[in-house]
Amino acid sequence: MRQEIVPIHSFECLTNEILELTFTSDYLASVAKPGQFINIRVDNNFPLLRRPFSIFNIDGNKISIVFNVIGTGTRVLAKKRKGDTIDILGPCGNDFLTFANGEYDTAIFVGGGIGVAPFPFLTKHFPSDKKITTYLGARHKELIVTKGLKNVNISTDDGSDGFHGTVLDLVKDDFKKHDYGKTRFFICGPTRMMKAVAEFANNRNSDCYASLETDMACGIGLCQGCNIETNGGTKKYALVCKEGTIFETRTVKLQ
Amino acid sequence: MRQEIVPIHSFECLTNEILELTFTSDYLASVAKPGQFINIRVDNNFPLLRRPFSIFNIDGNKISIVFNVIGTGTRVLAKKRKGDTIDILGPCGNDFLTFANGEYDTAIFVGGGIGVAPFPFLTKHFPSDKKITTYLGARHKELIVTKGLKNVNISTDDGSDGFHGTVLDLVKDDFKKHDYGKTRFFICGPTRMMKAVAEFANNRNSDCYASLETDMACGIGLCQGCNIETNGGTKKYALVCKEGTIFETRTVKLQ
Amino acid sequence: MIESFKLKNVEFKNRVLVASGTFGYGDEVSDLVDIGKLGGIVTKSLSMKPRDGNPNPRITETASGMLNSIGLANIGVEKFISDKIPVLRKHNTIIIANIAASSIEEYCSVLEMLEPLSGVHGFEINVSCPNVKEGGLSFGTDVKLVGRITKELRRRTQKPLIIKLTPNVTHISEFARVCESEGADAVSVINTLIGMSVNINARKPKIATTTGGLSGPAIKPIALAKVYETRNAVKIPVIGIGGICSWEDAVEFFIVGASMVQIGTANFVNPSTGITVAEGIKQYCQKNDIDDVGKIIGTLQTNKTISIIDSWL
Amino acid sequence: MIESFKLKNVEFKNRVLVASGTFGYGDEVSDLVDIGKLGGIVTKSLSMKPRDGNPNPRITETASGMLNSIGLANIGVEKFISDKIPVLRKHNTIIIANIAASSIEEYCSVLEMLEPLSGVHGFEINVSCPNVKEGGLSFGTDVKLVGRITKELRRRTQKPLIIKLTPNVTHISEFARVCESEGADAVSVINTLIGMSVNINARKPKIATTTGGLSGPAIKPIALAKVYETRNAVKIPVIGIGGICSWEDAVEFFIVGASMVQIGTANFVNPSTGITVAEGIKQYCQKNDIDDVGKIIGTLQTNKTISIIDSWL
């Protein structure tokens, strides 16, 4: 893990609402794993705290993240230009690949909204002996990003793209039509969506690995601010930034 | 006086250190007078308070200011681009032209560092029956801006441009060589320089009008934070933002 | 949609006022701000005699805040009556005269001069002033003195009497309680926090008086906690003040229990903040089918399963 | 150039420590930060039994600051001794154990367990904890209890004893005085300020415990004023804490009278802040021909012509 000041290589609009920001870092490119995140200081003074972003892709020494503008930090980030620098700290958190091996046929990726972020990088490095099916859900079509994904099924709340409904409805619908064999779920998105999808997966006796999101002050285990209640472990709480962000959903209380 | 969100029309580097920012405002262009200032909210959140800048020039509906990066606010301002908007409040303060008429032959303009800012606009509108001689002093040559000025004499602390020494030394030197007849001084710059020049002027029985600088929270008379001690008026203090920024130097305590 | 709020016999058209010392006497910015849209104006603190105020520098910026030590520079109550009240009368809004003093007698005298005037609708008492008899210690940190001030002023006015509390105390609720029991109609929470800032090159304080009052967004979390503590201690209305810049900020104060809010430092940045806040609150209520802003007040849902003893920081 | 500072029998290689609760036990970031360059590490508060801490959410950002209510989640003193001290010993820096407790007896027992260990060089006592016997009121707001805690702990340790004061009181200097007279070697000023923040959509507090502790640049002006007040009241060293992000911030604290400083929230943003601050101070001194950082301490030049009675805000 390192703190680095890195130059922005490019900015691209993936949709009208989603931006892909690419920067250069030899170090990060050489060590980061799918599912890990980086913590960005978007500006010198304001906001105070870093903002966590999943690694969306790594290509050579180019690392990219995707985001949409929802508040102060992402607004500042969206104003950066090619050639500006950003202050990053990472890679943080555990990675999806640790949970990729095992006895199952199809890996089911479910991304809700900007929760799609870790999946392209994961797709790229996923064990090639597994099939992958991807489900994306979002409020509307401008929040749908399919770049770098395989076998994508789309749902939107307003029906502007793909299936009209929630991503869980889409999954259920699709599972009726196809036989994916033994499955394992890898999910990321709003907690409510993850809770619902995890229940579905666990009910089918599939393991479900979720990348969780909480407010974070440090992202590296210093502040103990990112706790989540565990399900009957030895400790009452786990730290999302350090012990996660990826947890098997039966081990934590999603709420 | 109005608060407006205005578009940035252009950015120009006048020297390696001094930027000219031009924006568009029909209203301001129609009412602002030389010596007045505008108060800029450089960003939505940080820094909290507006930053005051003298009007450097008005051309049609284009208004410009000049500045160098010295801290948080000017750093943010320097990152703006053509097409971005800024939030301005103005025009604020009194104007130099109120003090331009009278019985004297030559108007002596003295600008210290970025204190040159109000003089181009003042030069443009100065009563044509007066002669103008301008003196600029700065630490080094990258802080010297002559755009829009008349009969300019330059001094720098390090000798990198013009006379090697303070601007007061330059004035004294030049006054020995020329006869400017009856003079009136119009000055702007660091307080210490203004104090010295004002003494010189007042000793010659010249009126001296100085545009003062203090920290300001509001710039419009609400906070009472910008006080300066007066010289035996009915009130102990005057508000620089509202009763000034321009004062005859005998009426206030420069320190 | 009901925006108004009634305090004693005075009706405020909405719940957003501008705070003392941050809006002059309402006549500085009448070209910038449509003052008739404000719930009310709290005047700069008025003392018996005019006050020049403190030497410069009087203000300095801090992270998301500012320090000030204006020294209650004001024109004095007589000049206020002769020069400002005629102007203030023209504004279609409520005028609350804020009073500062260095003795209980002075508080009483200033209030007595203003009480008969119809241009003054109520009083806010700034108790963050040095008590000359006690060598300059602030009235506002002595619960007995705050009680006595309230009692003496209450006897002298039929108009709304609001005591403005200082946050620089251990338990602000004790102060609110004594104000309530001595007959105050409301308390304003909070005045500025004591702070300082240093010019490291000169090794001098950045404001002439060494310490000053901290205000602005930086103090909003503290102000919210103080309003919440006060609201849980008294039944009289609490007026929330501290770092409010937007309608969202104001709604936070309403939710924790403020009945009205005041805008201070934000006026320096956007003089029309009071109006945009009032309009934002109205729109928020309309969108959420809330027919009276009052229905938001004190609606905070706390986690009842956490006891005080468990809630270590 | 002398950077070091001696407190009782312990020599800190420089005057910059990392604050309790913001640097774990020093083992989280040893790959990111060269810990040997820090003046010292103050550990997360330790209690007798391990503590799970509070439910989530525990933190939220505010303007130039943050609120936290971690609930003193910690591994307990026994596990600290068995698991952490061996690791901490390897760092070439001073280790100050911070102790939290809900009774005076618990403070004493934790300290007694740590006193014999050479891996612990001194103690900082967190008195911002709820006193279970008094229904959860904080020890830190009761001057008698702070005195008793100091007295009891002083009898039990030969090592530096630092009491960490809460700013949530009217006169912090009263607390510093009692610490001094009961034998404390230093006081740390300040812990967090009580604050809150509201999610207006859910109408819920943004942290589970409703109120939490405010820290970060927002509180720096308040912390400076508290350090200044404390320094003028006692002769024992004051350790300045609150919003320090840069060496310039640290120098402000030195000038108002802090003998050492601690870095808290800034560690979350830049884990190596402590080191950049220490290096910045060194360079500042070298540039200005100051041969001992100690020569900056308490050098504030105030405006003596302004009396307290005149210094109204």
Ligand SMILES: Cc1cc2nc3c(=O)[nH]c(=O)nc-3n(C[C@H](O)[C@H](O)[C@H](O)COP(=O)(O)OP(=O)(O)OC[C@H]3O[C@@H](n4cnc5c(N)ncnc54)[C@H](O)[C@@H]3O)c2cc1C
């Ligand atoms: C491990 C991790 C990985 C992440 N990866 C990504 C990513 O790849 N791309 C991306 O766009 N975002 C990602 N996020 C979320 C991202 O960090 C937040 O969107 C960002 O911090 C918001 O910052 P802001 O300053 O713009 O918003 P703020 O100003 O902090 O918040 C603005 C508003 O949005 C609300 N808000 C804040 N965060 C969220 C949230 N997560 N969901 C819903 N509402 C919220 C706030 O309550 C507030 O009302 C990730 C978060 C975590 C913890």
Ligand SMILES: Cc1cc2nc3c(=O)[nH]c(=O)nc-3n(C[C@H](O)[C@H](O)[C@H](O)COP(=O)(O)OP(=O)(O)OC[C@H]3O[C@@H](n4cnc5c(N)ncnc54)[C@H](O)[C@@H]3O)c2cc1C
């Ligand atoms: C009426 C008026 C008109 C002005 N016109 C102009 C103008 O046309 N062009 C221009 O560039 N500036 C002008 N200024 C000064 C300008 O407002 C300040 O430079 C600006 O506020 C600095 O903001 P900042 O956030 O970049 O610096 P800050 O972060 O606020 O300060 C950075 C550092 O610089 C120091 N500093 C701040 N202000 C000054 C100062 N004025 N002189 C010396 N040191 C200072 C601070 O103490 C601090 O150490 C004017 C000021 C006034 C009052």
Ligand SMILES: Cc1cc2nc3c(=O)[nH]c(=O)nc-3n(C[C@H](O)[C@H](O)[C@H](O)COP(=O)(O)O)c2cc1C
């Ligand atoms: C420059 C300035 C002057 C002030 N003057 C007064 C005053 O005269 N009387 C008073 O009761 N409060 C005064 N205050 C305090 C404000 O009314 C308000 O309580 C405080 O600033 C907190 O609110 P804010 O964070 O919105 O500014 C003043 C505040 C500032 C910033």
Ligand SMILES: Cc1cc2nc3c(=O)[nH]c(=O)nc-3n(C[C@H](O)[C@H](O)[C@H](O)COP(=O)(O)O)c2cc1C
């Ligand atoms: C997340 C967090 C946890 C903290 N935990 C402790 C603690 O366990 N014990 C303690 O004495 N102080 C604790 N503090 C207070 C800090 O040590 C420090 O006094 C305070 O944050 C002010 O400094 P800062 O503004 O630099 O953060 C904590 C602060 C934060 C932000």
Ligand code: FES
């Ligand atoms: S975010 Fe600080 S410990 Fe996880």
Ligand code: FES
């Ligand atoms: S800057 Fe506020 S009154 Fe002058």
